[in-house]
Amino acid sequence: MTSIIFQRLEDPVSGVLALPKNQSGPGLLLLPAWWGLNEFFKTLAKRLAGEGFVTVALDYYDGQIATNTETAKAFSSRLDRKKAEKQVKMAAEFLKSNPAIDNEKIGLIGFSLGVRFAMNLARSKVKDVGAIVLYYGVAGGLFREFTIPVQGHFAENDEWGAGPKAVQKLRTRLAAGQGIIDFYEYPQTSHWFFEEDVKDAYNSDAASLAFKRTIAFLREWLNEE
Numbered sequence: 083m084t085s086i087i088f089q090r091l092e093d094p095v096s097g098v099l100a101l102p103k104n105q106s107g108p109g110l111l112l113l114p115a116w117w118g119l120n121e122f123f124k125t126l127a128k129r130l131a132g133e134g135f136v137t138v139a140l141d142y143y144d145g146q147i148a149t150n151t152e153t154a155k156a157f158s159s160r161l162d163r164k165k166a167e168k169q170v171k172m173a174a175e176f177l178k179s180n181p182a183i184d185n186e187k188i189g190l191i192g193f194s195l196g197v198r199f200a201m202n203l204a205r206s207k208v209k210d211v212g213a214i215v216l217y218y219g220v221a222g223g224l225f226r227e228f229t230i231p232v233q234g235h236f237a238e239n240d241e242w243g244a245g246p247k248a249v250q251k252l253r254t255r256l257a258a259g260q261g262i263i264d265f266y267e268y269p270q271t272s273h274w275f276f277e278e279d280v281k282d283a284y285n286s287d288a289a290s291l292a293f294k295r296t297i298a299f300l301r302e303w304l305n306e307e
Contacts, residue, residue, distance in 0.1 A: 108189060193219065
């Protein structure tokens with residue numbers, strides 16, 4: 083895995099690139115939760131590469147990492163969302179142009195804060211995105227012409243904006259389009275249940291099952307026949 087800068091501008095966009103063993107595969111853009119690009123998400127990028135995906139993980143905070151919810155909330159509140167949206171697009175363009183990519187369409191996987199960025203990117207670049215995976219996060223807006231397959235993994239007990247009612251509203255808006263909707267709720271879990279370093283929320287059984295479902299879904303929609 084290597085650290086990368088997508089474009090050398092006044093505001094450079096940084097992240098990491100993880101390649102499969104055979105150095106090629108479908109492209110996948112990883113958009114972390116509000117902690118930033120911490121060791122968990124760097125390790126996840128490696129895991130996804132190990133499953134055959136050329137994975138780019140974006141760093142929203144230029145190397146800064148939040149280790150508690152108070153700091154994460156402060157980082158998130160200070161984040162220039164318009165600038166971040168541009169950075170996400172630059173990351174996707176970097177990934178699309180990488181010679182290791184063997185598919186015209188890339189996949190997106192967003193966690194919490196990253197869900198909004200994933201869905202907004204998909205709306206603006208529908209022809210470039212082949213599949214989206216969401217973890218305990220929802221997004222606003224309309225999806226009437228949205229045909230991209232979407233898989234979602236949600237906690238049964240979520241106090242951070244992705245509870246059952248919010249998830250159902252997202253499902254209803256997505257159903258207005260013609261895409262595949264593949265949503266799962268994990269019993270006795272809370273927000274961040276997938277993240278091993280969030281000790282009070284991590285659920286190993288749910289995380290393991292969600293990962294298996296994620297890989298199967300991405301392979302189904304990103305592997306060219």
